[in-house]
Amino acid sequence: MSPISKSNSKTKSTIQDVAELAGVSKMTVSRVLNNDEKVSDKTRLKVKEAANKLHYRPNISARRLASAKSYFIGLLYENPSQGGYVSQFMMSALKSCRQRGYHLVVDECEGTQVEKLTITRDLVEETRVDGVILLPPFCNNIEILNELKALNVPYIRVSPDVELTQSPFVCMDDYQAAFEMTNLLIEQGHRDIAFIIGHPDVGASRLRYQGFLDAMRSNKLTIPPEYIEQGLFSYKSGLSAAKALLTCNNMPTAIFASNDDMAAAVISVANSLGIQVPQQLSVVGYDDTPIATTIWPNITTVKQPIEAMAEAAIAMLTTGKFDQGLSDKLSDLRHVLDFELKQRDSTSRVKS
Amino acid sequence: MSPISKSNSKTKSTIQDVAELAGVSKMTVSRVLNNDEKVSDKTRLKVKEAANKLHYRPNISARRLASAKSYFIGLLYENPSQGGYVSQFMMSALKSCRQRGYHLVVDECEGTQVEKLTITRDLVEETRVDGVILLPPFCNNIEILNELKALNVPYIRVSPDVELTQSPFVCMDDYQAAFEMTNLLIEQGHRDIAFIIGHPDVGASRLRYQGFLDAMRSNKLTIPPEYIEQGLFSYKSGLSAAKALLTCNNMPTAIFASNDDMAAAVISVANSLGIQVPQQLSVVGYDDTPIATTIWPNITTVKQPIEAMAEAAIAMLTTGKFDQGLSDKLSDLRHVLDFELKQRDSTSRVKS
DNA sequence: CTGAAAGCGCTTACAG
DNA sequence: CTGAAAGCGCTTACAG
Numbered sequence: 001m002s003p004i005s006k007s008n009s010k011t012k013s014t015i016q017d018v019a020e021l022a023g024v025s026k027m028t029v030s031r032v033l034n035n036d037e038k039v040s041d042k043t044r045l046k047v048k049e050a051a052n053k054l055h056y057r058p059n060i061s062a063r064r065l066a067s068a069k070s071y072f073i074g075l076l077y078e079n080p081s082q083g084g085y086v087s088q089f090m091m092s093a094l095k096s097c098r099q100r101g102y103h104l105v106v107d108e109c110e111g112t113q114v115e116k117l118t119i120t121r122d123l124v125e126e127t128r129v130d131g132v133i134l135l136p137p138f139c140n141n142i143e144i145l146n147e148l149k150a151l152n153v154p155y156i157r158v159s160p161d162v163e164l165t166q167s168p169f170v171c172m173d174d175y176q177a178a179f180e181m182t183n184l185l186i187e188q189g190h191r192d193i194a195f196i197i198g199h200p201d202v203g204a205s206r207l208r209y210q211g212f213l214d215a216m217r218s219n220k221l222t223i224p225p226e227y228i229e230q231g232l233f234s235y236k237s238g239l240s241a242a243k244a245l246l247t248c249n250n251m252p253t254a255i256f257a258s259n260d261d262m263a264a265a266v267i268s269v270a271n272s273l274g275i276q277v278p279q280q281l282s283v284v285g286y287d288d289t290p291i292a293t294t295i296w297p298n299i300t301t302v303k304q305p306i307e308a309m310a311e312a313a314i315a316m317l318t319t320g321k322f323d324q325g326l327s328d329k330l331s332d333l334r335h336v337l338d339f340e341l342k343q344r345d346s347t348s349r350v351k352s
Numbered sequence: 353m354s355p356i357s358k359s360n361s362k363t364k365s366t367i368q369d370v371a372e373l374a375g376v377s378k379m380t381v382s383r384v385l386n387n388d389e390k391v392s393d394k395t396r397l398k399v400k401e402a403a404n405k406l407h408y409r410p411n412i413s414a415r416r417l418a419s420a421k422s423y424f425i426g427l428l429y430e431n432p433s434q435g436g437y438v439s440q441f442m443m444s445a446l447k448s449c450r451q452r453g454y455h456l457v458v459d460e461c462e463g464t465q466v467e468k469l470t471i472t473r474d475l476v477e478e479t480r481v482d483g484v485i486l487l488p489p490f491c492n493n494i495e496i497l498n499e500l501k502a503l504n505v506p507y508i509r510v511s512p513d514v515e516l517t518q519s520p521f522v523c524m525d526d527y528q529a530a531f532e533m534t535n536l537l538i539e540q541g542h543r544d545i546a547f548i549i550g551h552p553d554v555g556a557s558r559l560r561y562q563g564f565l566d567a568m569r570s571n572k573l574t575i576p577p578e579y580i581e582q583g584l585f586s587y588k589s590g591l592s593a594a595k596a597l598l599t600c601n602n603m604p605t606a607i608f609a610s611n612d613d614m615a616a617a618v619i620s621v622a623n624s625l626g627i628q629v630p631q632q633l634s635v636v637g638y639d640d641t642p643i644a645t646t647i648w649p650n651i652t653t654v655k656q657p658i659e660a661m662a663e664a665a666i667a668m669l670t671t672g673k674f675d676q677g678l679s680d681k682l683s684d685l686r687h688v689l690d691f692e693l694k695q696r697d698s699t700s701r702v703k704s
Numbered sequence: 705c706t707g708a709a710a711g712c713g714c715t716t717a718c719a720g
Numbered sequence: 721c722t723g724a725a726a727g728c729g730c731t732t733a734c735a736g
Contacts, residue, residue, distance in 0.1 A: 014729055025707045030731065038705055057478065061416035062729035065712045069731095084642070087439030094458055103455060106446055126409065235646050261646055268647070272623035290436070291643060294587050294613055295620070366713055377723045382715065390721055414713035417728045421715095 013054040022050035033058060060101055073097055073317055074129035075106045076120065078138035084290055085306070089135060089158070092310035100318045105129060109138055120144055124151045131155060131317030133310075137202070139169070156313040161203030168316060168333045170309045174204045177302045177339045178211025181284055182256060184300075184341060186219050189350035190254040190282060194227040196241045196266070198258035198286075202233070208258050208286065227252055231262050238265025246273055246281075253282065253350050260285035260292045263299050267346065278348035288342055297345035305337040312337060365406040374402035385410060412453055425449055425669055426481035427458045428472065430490035436642055437658070441487060441510070444662035452670045457481060461490055472496055476503045483507060483669030485662075489554070491521070508665045513555030520668060520685045522661045526556045529654045529691045530563025533636055534608060536652075536693060538571050541702035542606040542634060546579040548593045548618070550610035550638075554585070560610050560638065579604055583614050590617025598625055598633075605634065605702050612637035612644045615651050619698065630700035640694055649697035657689040664689060 015033075019026045024043060031039050032047040039047075050056075064071050075093055077086050090106055097104045105127050109116045123129055132148060132155040139145075139157035145166060148155045157169040185193055195212050198205030216223055226248045229241035238257060242265055245255055257263035263285030270277050277283055277297055285292055288303035312335055367385075371378045376395060383391050384399040391399075402408075416423050427445055429438050442458055449456045457479050461468045475481055484500060484507040491497075491509035497518060500507045509521040537545055547564050550557030568575055578600045581593035590609060594617055597607055609615035615637030622629050629635055629649055637644055640655035664687055 016729080026730080027707055028705090031706085034731090040705060043705080059417070059729050061413040062712090063731075064413035065411065065417055065714085066729075066731040067712085084436055084439065087436065087443070090442075091439070091458075098457075105450075106443075236648050239648055264647065268620055268623055271620055272626070274624070291646060294643060295616065296588050296591055368713080378714080379723055380721090383722085386715090392721060395721080411713050414728090415715075417730085418713075418715040419728085 013056045015056075015058065017054055018047065018050045018056050021054060022046045058101065060103075063101075069130050070128040071102050072105050072127055072129045073102050073314060074123045074127065074132040075104055075135070076109050076123065076132060076138055077106075077135040078109050078116075078141075085287075086135060088306045089310050092307040093133065093314055096311045096314035097318075100314065102130075102314070102318055109144075113141075113143065116141065116144060117147055120147055121151070124148070124153050129153065133158065133313045133317070134160075136160065154317060156316055158309055158313065159204065165333065168335070170312045170335045170337060172305055172309070172337050172339045174207035175211040175214075177341075178208040178256075178286070179215045180211075181286075181302055181341060182212045182215035183219075184343070185254045185256065185282060185284065185347070186215070186221070188254075188282065188347065191221055191350075192227070192250065192252040193221070193223075193254045193256060194229070194245045194252040195223075196229045196231040196238060196245075196255065196257040196262050198231060198262075199233045200230070205233075205258055212256055224250070231258060233259050233261060235261045235265045238262030239269060242266040242269035246270060246275060251275075251281075253280075254284070254347070255281065256284050258286055260287050260289045260299055260301055263301065263346070264291050264295050267295065267297070267299070278346055279351075282347040282350070284347060292342075292344070300344045300347040301342050303340040303342050305339055308337045364411075365408045367408075367410065369406055370399065370402045370408050373406060374398045410453065412455070415453075421482050422480040423454050424457050424479055424481045425454050425666060426475045426479065426484040427456055427487070428461050428475065428484060428490055429458075429487040430461050430468075430493075437639075438487060440658045441662050444659040445485065445666055448663045448666035449670075452666065454482075454666070454670055461496075465493075465495065468493065468496060469499055472499055473503070476500070476505050481505065485510065485665045485669070486512075488512065506669060508668055510661055510665065511556065517685065520687070522664045522687045522689060524657055524661070524689050524691045526559035527563040527566075529693075530560040530608075530638075531567045532563075533638075533654055533693060534564045534567035535571070536695070537606045537608065537634060537636065537699070538567070538573070540606075540634065540699065543573055543702075544579070544602065544604040545573070545575070545606045545608060546581070546597045546604040547575075548581045548583040548590060548597075548607065548609040548614050550583060550614075551585045552582070557585075557610060564608055576602070583610060585611050585613060587613045587617045590614030591621060594618040594621035598622060598627060603633075605632075606636070606699070607633065608636050610638055612639050612641045612651055612653055615653070615698070616643050616647050619647065619649070619651070630698050631703075634699040634702070636699055644694075644696070652696045652699040653694050655692040655694050657691055660689045 015026050015029050019029045028043060029047050032044050060071055075090060094104050107119055107123055109119050132153060134155060134157045136159045139160045140162050142163060155167060157167060159171045160169050197209050229244055231237040231241045238261060245252060246269055255266050257266055263283050266283045267277050270281050275281050285299045285301040288301045292299040292301045367378050367381050371381045376399060380395060381399050384396050412423055427442060446456050459471055459475055461471050484505060486507060486509045488511045491512045492514050494515060507519060509519060511523045512521050549561050581596055583589040583593045590613060597604060598621055607618050609618055615635050618635045619629050622633050627633050637651045637653040640653045644651040644653045
């Protein structure tokens with residue numbers, strides 16, 4: 001009574017094998033596999049048991065060929081230079097797709113607006129993806145969004161800045177993360193905290209800045225104007241900001257940079273000025289990119305929930321259980337995922 | 353009699369459409385598509401024309417279902433922490449696969465040796481990949497290589513250190529790159545050049561070091577023993593090495609670090625000691641990882657031909673035109689790809 | 705709630 | 721060198 005022995009060894013079992021073992025037709029097996037409601041619980045159970053017993057795994061290619069669905073999800077991004085952000089997201093999305101029997105098709109959307117539209121259209125019409133994920137900053141390209149809508153393909157945006165009522169999206173709470181990170185510094189005894197703002201074109205810059213401001217205010221701490229520097233997210237811009245901050249009259253005891261590259265620059269400048277991090281200066285960054293754990297001291301930073309974002313996006317796209325713009329309410333479209341504060345070696349309690 | 357009009361607009365054309373337009377059978381079209389020799393040049397041409405006219409693209413799923421091939425290539429790696437190396441390779445492999453109608457299945461091989469073997473076996477038996485690519489350092493796992501051989505699936509290793517006569521592999525000439533990079537420094541007038549060796553367990557470390565030594569020797573330059581430091585490829589190890597090098601009696605005018613992380617550390621230490629890079633000290637790295645272009649000054653480094661390696665590996669695996677261990681000659685198994693010297697801002701001509 | 709038939713777009717063997 | 725037939729493992733209508 002062990003059908004396992006055979007199917008376990010060489011031959012891969014098919015829907016036909018499962019049907020026979022369960023004593024039903026292929027059709028019924030197919031229904032159970034696709035979560036069709038119209039199957040009796042009893043039958044459903046029988047089929048599931050048989051499938052498990054045989055270690056049955058549906059053949060995606062056959063599925064794809066027979067059905068209208070492609071079992072492909074598209075991932076579109078604009079700029080790969082964001083230090084691993086794209087690859088991190090891709091790795092996670094890949095994993096989620098595999099678990100669900102889907103495949104990920106990744107495409108870089110570069111060039112002129114016309115070329116971007118062509119790439120997007122090809123992905124939908126040639127590859128026939130069942131859904132598309134748009135990474136920032138590409139997800140703010142309104143023409144693309146409209147095209148996708150016209151093509152009638154579901155899409156999810158990741159951390160968008162604009163048109164927040166138009167389509168579902170996943171994001172993290174940048175404001176809250178900056179708020180909490182600032183509080184962390186304050187709890188460590190810091191009062192004189194400087195801030196380097198991120199690139200003005202990126203929406204998250206504003207939110208991070210506001211979170212910082214509100215945390216300071218709620219602790220009744222004042223911020224001298226010379227403690228605020230405008231950066232551009234680049235290491236180089238962090239260098240000039242840090243120089244200004246660390247050579248002003250009343251040097252801060254902590255600097256909050258809006259991303260890790262700029263935080264790394266702060267540490268470098270501090271180094272060259274003979275200021276010890278974290279003994280004389282605490283530094284925090286944002287993003288938890290590789291550089292945060294490459295340089296020494298490792299940077300205390302905010303870790304974006306990239307893996308969870310990818311998983312959530314794939315889940316929404318593959319189950320089809322989300323309202324593609326059906327609701328106007330932001331709360332129905334927005335999926336906020338939890339961030340994490342990574343406390344490392346670039347911060348310490350202030351010495352009094 | 354114009355099947356074009358219909359198939360050109362919305363409906364995707366199939367092998368049947370191509371066959372009709374060319375006036376042959378589906379079988380012949382299939383043969384042409386798969387580069388079967390046994391088709392007359394005349395017919396071949398007709399078919400190719402028809403296919404082009406219809407913008408025909410074979411349906412991979414149908415192909416996969418009907419044939420013994422899976423049109424999947426597996427990519428196995430062990431350690432994702434190598435700062436983007438895996439993702440860079442993956443991106444390139446993805447692209448090459450897409451062009452050939454293949455799909456890439458990426459898997460991290462972690463855990464115990466038994467778990468690694470299981471993951472590898474699953475990839476071959478479940479996903480039925482047509483070939484496997486093994487990234488370093490995973491490609492040096494001999495048990496895995498034997499398992500793959502037993503499973504009878506072709507595999508290509510990337511920059512392996514061991515068993516170089518066992519299977520085809522792609523690599524770059526680490527020795528030559530280090531040799532040329534050293535020469536570049538010498539041409540810029542440097543004579544006092546220090547070297548930070550890479551991790552002792554990695555084969556490339558030895559080759560890079562040897563390339564450096566031979567370049568120095570061939571220029572009749574001597575290397576005082578205090579100019580050689582052992583590193584571990586980590587930023588932190590670069591820090592200690594740099595401190596030793598920059599505080600010794602006769603400070604070098606250039607430091608060659610065996611990777612970018614350590615080169616970044618050298619720059620950081622130089623900064624903190626008030627030594628200007630590149631005016632007083634030239635620094636070069638190796639790999640061209642993101643950190644090389646993140647920090648300031650940007651690091652002069654050796655760019656590995658990751659894209660070309662990925663393309664070569666995929667090409668070998670998909671055309672099946674390589675000798676899977678048929679030859680004992682290293683030259684037949686080894687595919688050496690060209691590196692590139694990236695001259696940036698961390699080096700300059702020595703002032704006399 | 706369940707099933708028999710047809711077909712998705714290719715390729716594999718078998719003829720000729 | 722070329723083709724007619726069967727089939728890969730699923731799903732989509734269509735019945736009942």
